[in-house]
Amino acid sequence: MRELLDAVADGTLSPEQAEAELNGYVTGEAGRFDAARQSRRGIPEAILAEGKSDAQVVALAETALETTDRALLTRVNDDQIDALRTALAESVPDATIERRGTTVRVLGPDFDQPELEATVGIVTAGTVDKPVADEAEIVCADAGATIDRVDDVGVAALSRTLDQVERFRDADVLIVAAGREGALPTVIAGLVDTPVIAVPVSSGYGHGGDGEAALAGLLQSCTVLSVVNIDAGFVAGAQAILIARAIHGS
Amino acid sequence: MRELLDAVADGTLSPEQAEAELNGYVTGEAGRFDAARQSRRGIPEAILAEGKSDAQVVALAETALETTDRALLTRVNDDQIDALRTALAESVPDATIERRGTTVRVLGPDFDQPELEATVGIVTAGTVDKPVADEAEIVCADAGATIDRVDDVGVAALSRTLDQVERFRDADVLIVAAGREGALPTVIAGLVDTPVIAVPVSSGYGHGGDGEAALAGLLQSCTVLSVVNIDAGFVAGAQAILIARAIHGS
């Protein structure tokens, strides 16, 4: 404790870092950031940008960078990304910003990329499922896993699906994203003994649109799989990483 | 008109038959029966037994027999069937009673079985879908169609499905019944160019149970098919017959 305070006093530790080490969380102007989540939970706290102001997003990202050398943001819109770029150019000019659809990962200069000797298969049924899969992919890549991405193998043309079964079998864990009627995860899970995490996607229109048909169908699936919420690519990716890390012990 | 009344007067025509020919419907004690539906619509009026008293079911069946020499009843419970057997033993002793699950078909002695040179494929995903498929089958058989019944080919074990594709292709029209997530009709419709009528089945439990997940998934299907209500085997069978008859012109 004394040590920490000394470090703060002599400037080798910021107050935020000290609070993070003492409490596990940091109180910034836009809310508390759970800096200890990575070590406690195995996955970092992601900042859900949706519903937050530009200033709140920037403040939370800076707190994350300050205390954990990395920030993960999901459902970021264009204005928020611009605000983030502008602010970081000033505050953390040597940060690296990676964007994949609406998901953003910012790495501080001292970020130490972990390694994870595991392959996560990420599969989509169609074009509109890709942004959701991207969200999962960036989380898995952040954890150092190998990604095997297989796009556009929906069951309307079953041979597209069957052609890839070997790749599905080779993954340690599979994330399968599908909208509309959401049949793809069920079909794949019937063919392999890899654990499948299914992500319903909010495509479709009319009755059962917005992903509700896919979600209900996946919960009713006659095969074994588990499910995350509609469009919850981040959660699927993080759950895959927890499983992959249990398998490969990193 | 005069002819009809003369026939009633001399007893060669019952008043019910006369009313049926004049109006197209007959007024019995349990309601009006649409005796002209067969000729106008191509399929007979079926008597939905659910929610009716035993006496009402018997009265409607007798009216149907009286005017069209045949009665089709759906969702009949055991008590209603017993009441029907007892009553008909008295009133129409030479009637034939066929039962398939909760569906019943009664043929009067003068019933003239039609012929229909068409094959209706009727497919189920699992054991619990069979009573619904039975309901469709009895309607199609009543119309004289050939039935190709394929049971228990749900997608959890996809090879069971793929093994039957040729039979699916050989049918003139396909009825596919599936509960839970209802993926089977989508998978089949992606493989053949036969028109597919999908019947969601009220199996399953929890969220999306009672057939709602299957219905929503079928309406969202990424292939081309049309849908009837949950458990509506009769409607699927009748629609298949309308299509089959259009094809084979009987």
Next chain:
Amino acid sequence: MRELLDAVADGTLSPEQAEAELNGYVTGEAGRFDAARQSRRGIPEAILAEGKSDAQVVALAETALETTDRALLTRVNDDQIDALRTALAESVPDATIERRGTTVRVLGPDFDQPELEATVGIVTAGTVDKPVADEAEIVCADAGATIDRVDDVGVAALSRTLDQVERFRDADVLIVAAGREGALPTVIAGLVDTPVIAVPVSSGYGHGGDGEAALAGLLQSCTVLSVVNIDAGFVAGAQAILIARAIHGS
């Protein structure tokens, strides 16, 4: 196989066409296109533009044109159509673009219009149902069927409906689109022995709006008909073509 590769090598076949013939699908930059669907399924894969970027829509349309000489697009917005026109003016300058509401059909110079000796009746209850019927109509016209379009015959003024019964009877198959309470398909299906495919339309407001009342009512219809999802004009048209083709064997 060798032949194909030779053709690619000497440029008489594009790599896309070769992949399409080998696999049945083509992998473009915006996803896989199911080029074999027309021959396997009897109807072409339509590109659902909704939820896709302009670039994805253009890329998929070009892949479709490349491999099947025709592209069908549904739920296209104005920006996407503009992007398509601009891109095709460059890449396939002799393509023909037909637009009907939000549905677009692009024909390459070598497209061979099929013939189908069948009449599809397409009926609407009111003005707001027309765009959905248009979507069905363009699919049926694409397949070469004769269209008998009857607009604005909703049951609020029943004589408008009854005046057209003969036309309904003359069709090989009927598509009936109706929003609000969706009574029209039920009334028509009670009067004719033509197979009826009902399309609920997302008109109406308040409880049961967005087409849900119409959908529920059609699933509960006391006559025989089958249903597609709310606003699913394309699916209704395609299902009608599968039936019409079964009837007339083209």
Next chain:
Amino acid sequence: MRELLDAVADGTLSPEQAEAELNGYVTGEAGRFDAARQSRRGIPEAILAEGKSDAQVVALAETALETTDRALLTRVNDDQIDALRTALAESVPDATIERRGTTVRVLGPDFDQPELEATVGIVTAGTVDKPVADEAEIVCADAGATIDRVDDVGVAALSRTLDQVERFRDADVLIVAAGREGALPTVIAGLVDTPVIAVPVSSGYGHGGDGEAALAGLLQSCTVLSVVNIDAGFVAGAQAILIARAIHGS
């Protein structure tokens, strides 16, 4: 006031009747009965038997008889009716008990049947709608109106409906009960200028069953009508009486 108390004191008025005249309601052992509703509201308080114990039903009926010489009970089950008969045989032996389905009307010996010079048309689509229509009918008959009951004219056989249009036009007010897709009230209301009160009925199965499809369709009706809750025959009958009484001023 003094007069009332004197009458109670000398036994010509029961305490219940005195409370009813003073407060407008009576407090019995099973709850308060709104004895003044008939005069204030034009229709008597009906006792909803569903969810009440036999003893509560009997107590409320006796309070109603005591203070208004008549009791109306809806949704009464067989046990409750038996309990009522047994109790009244003792307490009000000269009461008359009328039963129509699950609706019961008990008349005390001094009940003075009102007259209402108006005709209420009560129409059903099918056999299962009859108990709901019965509930409406008993309320209208209780008020002294003439009833024109037309059963079994559902739109699946439209000629059954059209044959009765003149009777629909001749009524002062129409109650139309229909389950399944509930199209009948819409069709009738499109043909006549009589006010139509529509009652959705809880028939049907699958999606939109339990009367929900009918209710939603009636709220979306493209004609003019007003609606009561699913199976609410009593409310429809009472509303018809309020209208009929406004018309004929009794």
Next chain:
Amino acid sequence: MRELLDAVADGTLSPEQAEAELNGYVTGEAGRFDAARQSRRGIPEAILAEGKSDAQVVALAETALETTDRALLTRVNDDQIDALRTALAESVPDATIERRGTTVRVLGPDFDQPELEATVGIVTAGTVDKPVADEAEIVCADAGATIDRVDDVGVAALSRTLDQVERFRDADVLIVAAGREGALPTVIAGLVDTPVIAVPVSSGYGHGGDGEAALAGLLQSCTVLSVVNIDAGFVAGAQAILIARAIHGS
């Protein structure tokens, strides 16, 4: 018939008017208009502007004016009204345009305002209910009824409600519009013997918002009333007129 054609030939009757008299409806470029609805149904066809293009709205209004000298439009937006004003300034320059919120009534120069000796009470719970009540009011005024409008008497301050009971009693029929929990129509209907038509309004937020709580509560009302769909001011007004006309026989 000949007479009609002669009148068309010599220009004293437009083809639209002739079609309207022969068929009861007119086919314009934007759909059929039910010109006979006023005489058959007692209330004119209203043009629902929502979901129609400006051109369709103008064309339907012009057809209505042409054949019935009056057009009623509901849910009209500002652009549609502007388009209407511009078009009519040209085509029917002496038409009168009345606007009340989103409801518009256009009178041709020959329109003959009917008289109806009846009072319709129109009541709102709060400020946000007013546009819905306006829609009802314009329909009732169009039919010539006297309107007694009582605004802003929601039950949160019950004395506001109770102060107006006499006015509620004096009306021939009452329309009561209320959003949120929709308690006002129930409270009023418990106090008077006037028929009450309740209109749930799409105010409120969170669970039961968009008028669904008010609708459900009104269907469950422990008093007698009938209901129209959420925000369906036009339907409530038209139903009130049918009742008022039955009462006063105009």
Next chain:
Amino acid sequence: MRELLDAVADGTLSPEQAEAELNGYVTGEAGRFDAARQSRRGIPEAILAEGKSDAQVVALAETALETTDRALLTRVNDDQIDALRTALAESVPDATIERRGTTVRVLGPDFDQPELEATVGIVTAGTVDKPVADEAEIVCADAGATIDRVDDVGVAALSRTLDQVERFRDADVLIVAAGREGALPTVIAGLVDTPVIAVPVSSGYGHGGDGEAALAGLLQSCTVLSVVNIDAGFVAGAQAILIARAIHGS
């Protein structure tokens, strides 16, 4: 700690009581009982009997008696109560069993009835709301509060409600239970400045039945009140006690 173990050793403390004091909870054969809830939370843990076997209910009640000298059980059915009586006659023969509808309170011989100088008003709209109010009442009585129970004052006869306003004002906190449209808590909360806790009750039928209309209406209430779940009389009573105790500090 040592003291506790000595007391167990010499039998003045049962192992259950010792575990309860050490951990705050006791592990019985039917699950853990939260013996410390009374002191931590101010209200005892109630045993929800619904969904538990007779044996589980008995075991949990005995654990509660053992450690806190009192057991509160809700939603107990007749079989469970019989089992409880039988078991306690053996195990705790001097226990007192109080039953109010489906709610049961068992007092051990050493139970020390607390006092709470506060009045909780408990109000019902109609007869069917009484069992839910009973559940609240037994909790409040258990805490020693004075109960002012006012039954059967639903708004269909508003004078019944208004007659009791003074009693509503005199309570420290009000619990108002109402089914159907649930208007009563809104009307009362508009008239008094006492905090109102509203309990929707699962009466009613059709759309919005099972208490859903009442719940939605209460959440949308235009007055200030807070809500508990449908039929959650226990929760309402416990929340009232927390408030009453805060007021009167016992």
Next chain:
Amino acid sequence: MRELLDAVADGTLSPEQAEAELNGYVTGEAGRFDAARQSRRGIPEAILAEGKSDAQVVALAETALETTDRALLTRVNDDQIDALRTALAESVPDATIERRGTTVRVLGPDFDQPELEATVGIVTAGTVDKPVADEAEIVCADAGATIDRVDDVGVAALSRTLDQVERFRDADVLIVAAGREGALPTVIAGLVDTPVIAVPVSSGYGHGGDGEAALAGLLQSCTVLSVVNIDAGFVAGAQAILIARAIHGS
């Protein structure tokens, strides 16, 4: 009465103030304002700006200021606030305008800030819950209560929650706002004996989004708490004040 009229006559009382004292409400151009609510109900009428025009919002605020020297407005958008500022600069130039998110409080120069010796704890789970908590806070501050605001203590990092338990215990009443799965109010209510009012917040996406999951979870909470509607910060704040005032008797 005479006194009041004299005061109006000599200008010491405005007509609005006179109406407010006589009737309890004032009729302005935008509706009636319930001026007596503060004294009758203990909390002022808040003006819900959502769904009202700028002019209506201004008129109602001015009426509130005129009669009660203070106006509270909720769900105010930027345009409405600008209109309010502009109008008040003219009409009540010495008014003070306080804004907190979408909540606005305007104080007239004669407003007499009440005192309330009570502490309301206001707690949020995350950043997006803050505007809802702000709405509650402004109501509580308006009543003169002390606010203890604790932000950002969601259960994903449980130590953040547990660190604040003492503050939760010290409040007289707690308002806890939480979106997503809404677990925080349940966890807090399990730890303290303070009454908890839970506010579900409309954050989250996919199934159960818009606050519905949080609302359902809070209604099902296994601890004791009461609930207000989704995002209903104002109602929670007002209910807290009613309780706080009952406790501290101001």
Next chain:
Amino acid sequence: MRELLDAVADGTLSPEQAEAELNGYVTGEAGRFDAARQSRRGIPEAILAEGKSDAQVVALAETALETTDRALLTRVNDDQIDALRTALAESVPDATIERRGTTVRVLGPDFDQPELEATVGIVTAGTVDKPVADEAEIVCADAGATIDRVDDVGVAALSRTLDQVERFRDADVLIVAAGREGALPTVIAGLVDTPVIAVPVSSGYGHGGDGEAALAGLLQSCTVLSVVNIDAGFVAGAQAILIARAIHGS
């Protein structure tokens, strides 16, 4: 192939076993059994008894025993278990029948219990969650995993939860079953880095009952977890086994 047929011919292999090895599935009188699922999918096909007749359950269990020496049955009712015991006493007298709630496991005499060096933690919030957890437990035990079962640690008494955190951390994978508001899996998943599979349980009443609140809350969880359908203990157990086997490679 020949070998197989020889084995059938000489009786060392039953026809069912032969079909199972050839096709992967066996066709019995009650449907096809997916005998190859264990090897293909890593988990055996479970027989869902719900909705099947006693005879079907027995036939499927016998087929499973015949071909894989073990049968797993879920949602078995008492009659079905009795039928099974009776039938097996005859057909496979040396079979062992294990029952856990509604889940049954039958082992043939040659069954070879697998070993799996992994620990699955199975946690319940309360007594009513136990049968669902039992279903998961029997699947995991069947696969040879070590089970660490922790019951009755719901968050209403948070110390019960926190006391067990070390055990949660020590498991390879966690299954957490919770009904009502379903907060327990979220709280646990926030404390450990073990993968958590959440099972919502159909306890609770009123709004969000039947497990819907728990399901929605788990899908919205602010921590990382994946979900199976309401009461789907079997699926959770099987998914846990797939993960455990990936970890420990058995």
